[in-house]
Amino acid sequence: METILTIENLNKRFGAVHAVKNVSLEIKKGNVYGILGPNGSGKSTTLGIVLNVVNKTSGEYRWFGGTMETHEALKKVGAIIERPNFYPYMTAQENLELVCKIKGASYNKVAEKLEVVGLLDRKDSKFRTFSLGMKQRLAIASALLNDPEILILDEPTNGLDPQGIRQIRDIIKTIASQGTTILLASHLLDEVEKVCSHVLVLRKGEILYSGKVDGMISNEGFFELQSENINELMSALQNHPAIEKMELEEGKLVVYLKSALEAKDINKYLVEKGIYLNHLVKRKHSLEEQFLQLTNKN
Template identity: 80%
Template sequence: METILSIKNLSKNYGLVQAVKNVSLEIQKGNVYGILGPNGSGKSTTLGIVLNVVNKTSGEYSWFGGTMQTHDALKKVGAIIERPNFYPYMTAQENLELVCKIKNINYSKVTEKLTLVGLIDRKDSKFRTFSLGMKQRLAIASALLNDPEILILDEPTNGLDPQGIHQIRDIIKHIASQGTTILLASHLLDEVEKVCSHVLILRKGEILYSGSVDSVSANQGFFELQAEDNTALKASLQRHSAIEKITEDNGKLLVYLKEPLEAVTLNRYLFERNIALCHLVKRKVSLEEQFLELTNSQSSIINHQSKIIKE
């Protein structure tokens, strides 16, 4: 599979603050990658470096297998890393035609991209009349005018209302379905889980996880169980070899697995021990829960290391 962007051991220091620490990532053609992390985790800095607007401290990156210089490679990249910035007194069409003129792109692309982002009926409306969501969609249309091989978005739904968020996500999915590679930075777990095929999770500039979204949330899941006698239920569950741990929440037992176990098999196991369930639901651990587990585990490691150093 063709490599669009390769990042190796990238670091960025701002004085004593290390914003990015040895980040590595391979962006393969046709996938949707998310860089996930809270504010200050190094997401925007990483994007700024590969877009040649932030100088790296160390490490390296290369576009399209290193076959071209960054300046030439960026001609095949579409990016939105700041708030949409167009002339307020010009219409949507006029603003995009100006971008086409600057970048030497055929004007025919304007109608095509306005249609793609759902703004063709507002092509003659002035930019100042647009909502924040419409401004963001126009920015995406502008970034797509040169038919880029990869589209880079920094917090594409930040500040939008639920309808605007839904529209942007649908547009991203549609663009991806046409074969465009996408790299987006977000602090929203839900956004990455619904839109991305791959995720890089950052915390304070360091990688906590890198791989497919399915893999990070791939787990045996857990059961929500309840019986008239939860004490007897718990005692029976603790003797099952597939069960890793049991917790309790609002009168229900949350049963986490260490190996595959189907609901019908578990129900039969309990019935044979004279336990009748009044509630049985199997759930998958969400990306949010996995993310919190990763960040909490990292915090525990850091706290433990600090304790050792102090001792």
């Protein structure tokens, strides 16, 4: 699979503040990557560096395997890293045509991209009449005019109402389904969980996790178990090699895992010890629980 962007040991200092600390990431074509972290975690700084608007302190990044200079590579990148800035008294179509002129893109792209973001019926409306969500959707259309290989979005749903958030998410999914690679920075767990295939979790500039979203969620699973004799159940599981710890919660035994264990295997293990369950549910931590566990560690 083609590599779009490689980041290696990236560092950025602002005086005494070490904003980005040895961040490494490889972005492969066709995936949706999320950079997740609280405000001040280094997300926007990292994006600014790879987009050549913030100077790195040390480390390296390469676009498209280093086969072209950064300024040439960025012609194949679409990005929104600030609030959309269009002419208020020009229509949506006029604003996008102006962007086409600047980017050297065909005017034919305007209707096509307005359709993608659901604004074709508002092409003749002036930008000043648009809601915040519509302005953001127009900005995405603008970033797509040159048919970029990767679309970079910094906090794309910031300040939007629930309907606006859902519309942006749906648009991101549509763009991704058409083969465009996406990199988005967000502090919203829900956003990353719903639209991203891969996630990089940052806190104070440091990587806490990097990999597939599914991999992060499934790192630790847990069982809810119940039988006629809870104490006997606890005793039987005390030395099981896959179990990290157990807790009693509302009459159920919550069993936390340190390695993979399927429901059928724990059931068989207990039956062989003469214990029969009347309740057996396997659960996974949500991305939110995983994120809080990661970011609350010292």
